[in-house]
Amino acid sequence: MRVKKLNRKPSLIGWGSVVGKRESEGPLSDDFDIHDKGECFGMNTWEKAESEMQRIALNTALAKAKMGAESIEAVFAGDLQNQCVSSVFGLADFGAPFFGLYGACSTFAEALLLSAMLVDGGNFDTCAAVTSSHFCVAERQYRFPLEYGGQRTPTAQRTVTGAGAAIISSANGNFPRITEVMPGRIVNKGIKDANNMGAAMAPAAIDTIRDYFNETGYSPEDFDLILTGDLGAEGHATAMDYLLGYGIDLRKNYSDCGLMIYDINRQDMHAGGSGCGCSASVICGHIMKRFEKGELKNVLYVATGALMSPSTSKQGLSIPGIAHLVRIEAGRR
């Protein structure tokens, strides 16, 4: 059994979301706590700007949870920068025990999942999950310097400039709860096109979602929303098609954070958004707001990651994917 039922149903007691210019011009604009009119957040490098987004996101989440940083027993954090330095420099000053994660774009789900399991097991009372990504940092690290003005293919996704932070707690009260989790496996179906991450990650989403429904016996109608992290237009369509072939019909209530964060056509965003900050900011902004308003009561969040590097692509290796699942339900324990 890969699905883990969390009997203590850890609460999400605070959340914060921070985004850049393009994300603040998209359809979810009103749901993010803080945005910058550009991409710099008052810093003199994009790398430092990304760290600053994590700092602001965690402060916002702590304020909403009405607690100080000294209450956090463990921070689970990660990002896409080499050696995950955005998280380190953004979160060092909180002084909390720190666990660095790397799950590419799945990292926010990985962080929520580990936080929730450790609160469920009684190891910690209060954890934080924080992740980020930054368009300008990712472009120069993974692709081309921005000054080069490289063209993007139609299947390419845009790395979201954004961060999200959530506080996971054993506290009682009328909070959204993490009620089930399912860790992902590495799935590699041989896709080598680094400009089509949706295709590379979809098999992992399919593996996790299929096994979840098979193990639990639930059907998609049991959920208000089934939400992948950042499969984008390509991966979203692929996952829906294949799962339909397995008898799992997601046509009514399946969306993807990478498709929600931008108005793809109006903003010319090709296949949609991606990056650790994509689903982190959508969950900690838009989705949590809808839980607060009572519009959502039962959500399956499945974040996918492409576990490759520029070196593995240059050495001719295909792109493995992973998908971690977190179920969030409204209300009292």
Add this chain to the structure above:
Amino acid sequence: MRVKKLNRKPSLIGWGSVVGKRESEGPLSDDFDIHDKGECFGMNTWEKAESEMQRIALNTALAKAKMGAESIEAVFAGDLQNQCVSSVFGLADFGAPFFGLYGACSTFAEALLLSAMLVDGGNFDTCAAVTSSHFCVAERQYRFPLEYGGQRTPTAQRTVTGAGAAIISSANGNFPRITEVMPGRIVNKGIKDANNMGAAMAPAAIDTIRDYFNETGYSPEDFDLILTGDLGAEGHATAMDYLLGYGIDLRKNYSDCGLMIYDINRQDMHAGGSGCGCSASVICGHIMKRFEKGELKNVLYVATGALMSPSTSKQGLSIPGIAHLVRIEAGRR
């Protein structure tokens, strides 16, 4: 309280260690399960060789634990390659739920710690912790291509070519146990010299070791061995000096995996070994062998990591460190 007492005392039921040429020529040679006469492990790139070491290490650990990969409910793994791809490509075929970690050279302790907490909390019955590093990969990624023949400073450490894997289980029996853990905090004392990681990481080791003894009331004599991961000659001396200033006298029983794995003078290894594979291979090779022989009964293992990247160094930032603590005790529950 940062120290977490693990009431179920998770067992270490299997372990495997794999090293390269230089490590197999060092003082611990006989204690490693497998070594290559070179650095390639039958692969055509060093990156793939590193993945292969992780695969062999985990297979060795599973064989010793007399179980198949299907028993593993979660693998916690990491390495120093950008985007942690060594772990992904080395462990994908095991098909186990996968959690990617990044804690630089502290990653093996981070993996043991999370595995042990989740087994202690009842979330999982069987986890695996696997990490690696590879000298040739690290040189070209972090420093210079080997062909360049760059000179190293006296304070520089050599990245160990090695991997270690351990199986952490809720099983009963006469196994070494993880009885306490203490997650590290990010500590940054302003060191900027990327050729002196020992100095950069020592403050984190001091922070964790000092707080451990203060919180628990133990003294160093209560342990057979206190072992840091890879502070090397510089960091080992610094940590010992500062801790003496705090009234914690480590002069009798404190060593460092980076100092143990090489005969520093004979092998011309400057300040000693480093890398995720350093303490992983020493713990899963030498230390576990000494537990089996009954020579060790109570060990504090504190692995440190330098949480920087080449970019942060180029942008003038100092080097943050972290130190995670794992206490291993012999014998029955």
